[in-house]
Amino acid sequence: MVGKHDSCDDRTGIPDEIAGLRMTRQRQEIYRILLEERSHPTAHEVFVRAKDRLPNISLATVYNCLEALVNHGVIRQVNFERESSRYCPNLREHGHFHDESTGVIHDVGFKPGFNPADFLDLPPGAVVQDIEITLRGNVPVL
Numbered sequence: 001m002v003g004k005h006d007s008c009d010d011r012t013g014i015p016d017e018i019a020g021l022r023m024t025r026q027r028q029e030i031y032r033i034l035l036e037e038r039s040h041p042t043a044h045e046v047f048v049r050a051k052d053r054l055p056n057i058s059l060a061t062v063y064n065c066l067e068a069l070v071n072h073g074v075i076r077q078v079n080f081e082r083e084s085s086r087y088c089p090n091l092r093e094h095g096h097f098h099d100e101s102t103g104v105i106h107d108v109g110f111k112p113g114f115n116p117a118d119f120l121d122l123p124p125g126a127v128v129q130d131i132e133i134t135l136r137g138n139v140p141v142l
């Protein structure tokens with residue numbers, strides 16, 4: 001979680017440390033790309049964007065940065081069937097709506113009072129700790 005921070009990088013506006021993770025220049029740039037690009041990019045898409053700002057960065061470094069950010073809970077890794085992992089900086093509990101006609105992946109929040117037990121037959125006594133919901137469909141062009 002992004003909390004209180006004593007210092008901040010002037011170039012990126014991103015703290016030097018998040019959730020105990022030291023934010024190197026590379027990690028800051030990767031994180032900034034994810035904040036700017038809310039389309040749930042793949043590691044390769046992040047890499048292509050990162051090269052604009054960090055011409056010497058390698059794909060392996062991008063993977064390492066993403067892994068560190070995921071492991072510290074700064075971003076989430078999202079896996080859709082048969083696809084490369086995607087990355088999401090939205091830490092609020094949410095599902096994903098995959099627009100099949102455009103390929104856009106929308107974050108969809110849960111409405112207040114949302115309880116999965118209201119519409120799913122869970123095993124008796126089951127306690128839900130984490131929810132991953134992926135919906136597929138189309139968003140009409142208005």
Ligand SMILES: [Zn+2]
Nearest residue numbers: 088090096107
């Ligand atoms: Zn998301």
